[in-house]
Amino acid sequence: MRRLGCKEVAESILQKIKEEARRLERKPGLAVILVSHDAASETYVRKKEEAALELGFEHRQHTFEEDASEDDILALIDKLNGDDSIDGILVQLPLPRHIDEKRVIERISPDKDVDGFSPVNAGRLLIGEDAFIPCTPKGIMHVLSYYGIETAGKDVTVIGRSNIVGKPMAALLMQKGADATVTVCNTKTRDLRAHTLSSDIIIVAAGHPGTIDSSYVKDGSVVIDVGVNRIPDSTKKKGFRLVGDADYDSFAERDVSITPVPGGIGLMTVAMLMENTLESAKRRQGL
Numbered sequence: 001m002r003r004l005g006c007k008e009v010a011e012s013i014l015q016k017i018k019e020e021a022r023r024l025e026r027k028p029g030l031a032v033i034l035v036s037h038d039a040a041s042e043t044y045v046r047k048k049e050e051a052a053l054e055l056g057f058e059h060r061q062h063t064f065e066e067d068a069s070e071d072d073i074l075a076l077i078d079k080l081n082g083d084d085s086i087d088g089i090l091v092q093l094p095l096p097r098h099i100d101e102k103r104v105i106e107r108i109s110p111d112k113d114v115d116g117f118s119p120v121n122a123g124r125l126l127i128g129e130d131a132f133i134p135c136t137p138k139g140i141m142h143v144l145s146y147y148g149i150e151t152a153g154k155d156v157t158v159i160g161r162s163n164i165v166g167k168p169m170a171a172l173l174m175q176k177g178a179d180a181t182v183t184v185c186n187t188k189t190r191d192l193r194a195h196t197l198s199s200d201i202i203i204v205a206a207g208h209p210g211t212i213d214s215s216y217v218k219d220g221s222v223v224i225d226v227g228v229n230r231i232p233d234s235t236k237k238k239g240f241r242l243v244g245d246a247d248y249d250s251f252a253e254r255d256v257s258i259t260p261v262p263g264g265i266g267l268m269t270v271a272m273l274m275e276n277t278l279e280s281a282k283r284r285q286g287l
């Protein structure tokens, strides 16, 4: 097995962003909106804040209680859309059930939508125009390139069809320049193993531990594990450990390259958010 750790690549990207941000007249500004006290969301938001502060970005966090009204969130987004010191607006998902996620995301100005979740950016990505690209798929493209993994002409299976990972991942891989042959699987897929066994690259973003193990892959293949699952573990200080969607240990004796969890794609997601925020700041300063 070859471990495709992402710490080095994420750190080298962050270092470049830091140097570029320093040369700007005005520091990049990121606003993060969190609704609820979901433990996983709080962790993600904290990691984004740490990265933004480390890079010298302006960082603002707005935390709403679980019972916040949709109108209050929309009003904040309107205010941030008109705030010249803010280049990126991110609403941490998922939102509580009484809030219309679609309406909230659509309210973010497309030129501050550094998550790339708005219909305008999703559409632009699909037709190959300049867009904010969702951070996780964008980070995966960086990792493939960093490790010299070619996508052109390769058979790639994406497991999961979310708007955050699966769909934009497929759109990126099928674009001219990436030139992969892409299959997107979902929970109704009849024979997942048949698809993965014939694939050169497998991107697993199903949100379930053990979605694939070594019996799902052929020799020489690459597995990109997007899953971040908390498994109760009383031997850990926090009471849980993190595992991906792939059964990592099962690959130990195989000729397979695989990203670990933790230390894998999660690091790239944060780095790409910073890259998109820098990109937005540059655009908005006419650079």
Ligand code: GUN
Binding pocket: 090, 091, 092, 093, 094, 115, 135, 136, 164, 269
């Ligand atoms: N929830 C899970 N992943 C993401 C992400 O990349 N961005 C936001 N805003 N919420 C998420």
